[in-house]
Amino acid sequence: MSESFSAGKEVLSYCGKCKLSLGHIIVSMKDANTLGKVQCNTCDATHMYKDPASKTKKVKTASTRKSKRSVSVGELWTTLIGKASGQAISYSIKSTFIVGDMIDHKKFGPGIVQTLIDDKIEVLFQHEVKLLVHGK
């Protein structure tokens, strides 16, 4: 240590009130080499010595934002189409489909059979879910 601190001497400390590194008068020492309380020359506030070099506040990275996001039809479709294997079956009212089948609809394009409801199938297309008749 080249410098020695003692009560009554001036030191540069970060002031929480002024939000600046300013000259402070040492009020008390923790021990011979550790600064204790300091008084701000500018606002007269007495507080613990804060090293100006370490004044940068650690920004909390953890966001409080709740990720309560619902998956859109488009996202679900993309996921399912990505997982689907095999050829898309051209949709026809005469064909019979099962859950998981990838179908190719003339009007709506590729879709995945989601649910079977009696003689109907619920199909997830890129932009909407459609109820189609099958097995006729």
Ligand SMILES: [Zn+2]
């Ligand atoms: Zn101050």
